Amino acid sequence: MPRTGERGGPRTRARILEVANRVFLERGYEAVTVAEIAREAGVSSVTVFNHFPRKEDLFLDRADDAVDLLRSAVRDRAPDVEALTALRDMSFRLFDTRHPLSGVNDSSVPFFRTIAGSPALIARARAIESELRRTLAEELDSDPAFEGDGTLLAAFFIAGYSDMMVETARHLVAGEPAETVVKDHRTRLERLFTALRDGVGRPSPPR
Known part of the structure; x- marks a missing residue:
């Protein structure tokens, strides 16, 4: 069974970005792990990397x-x-x-x-x-x-x-x-x- 929130590609991507940007700005980029972002967004780390090949792309997403x-x-x-x-x-x-x-x-x-x-x-x-x-x-x-x-x-x-x-x-x-x-x-x-x-x-x- 997929974890909660793993479905809905664009919505999942947007949620991951929202979480990533918030925690990066609050705590600094280097202090945050992909696993922490995934956990707060309600997805797996694999899902995060499916949308963003690099951790840096979670912040430099444009x-x-x-x-x-x-x-x-x-x-x-x-x-x-x-x-x-x-x-x-x-x-x-x-x-x-x-x-x-x-x-x-x-x-x-x-x-x-x-x-x-x-x-x-x-x-x-x-x-x-x-x-x-x-x-x-x-x-x-x-x-x-x-x-x-x-x-x-x-x-x-x-x-x-x-x-x-x-x-x-x-x-x-x-x-x-x-x-x-x-x-x-x-x-x-x-x-x-x-x-x-x-x-x-x-x-x-x-x-």
Whole structure:
């Protein structure tokens, strides 16, 4: 017989995430085991790992969302919209809605603080960044409508976006006024796309 709550894939996943995020924020990532999360969520450890291959994925659970957003920005843009413009539009939608992937969500401070306190989460975040860079490069390089250097644009965009989030996290965790930090974040987002547009967003002119 399955343990209580083992059925209902999406509901089970959501319950596991709710428990994991709560106990990680309360006690710190390193102090909590997968077995403890499973027990509180009413499932087995095997069920937890069926939904989340790594313990780190219980906290950094939006990697798949980020992949989907990048792919959609490239694949679903209108024929007359450049890839870089689509990435800019996506980034500002995340910012304007205070999406968790924007770095300026209401839960960003405890989220960033928990990551900063865990070498395992820091390492996984860096691995995710590399995965996102490869994903975007593949999408751009396979898109016949894109004429720039996909690998270079992906590297600059992902690195720039990640560095911007780290900088915002540093200011928020330090207790600086959220309104000021968010305003500065938007300014830096504009600067990022200005740099990308001027540097790698367009193919080099013929010699």
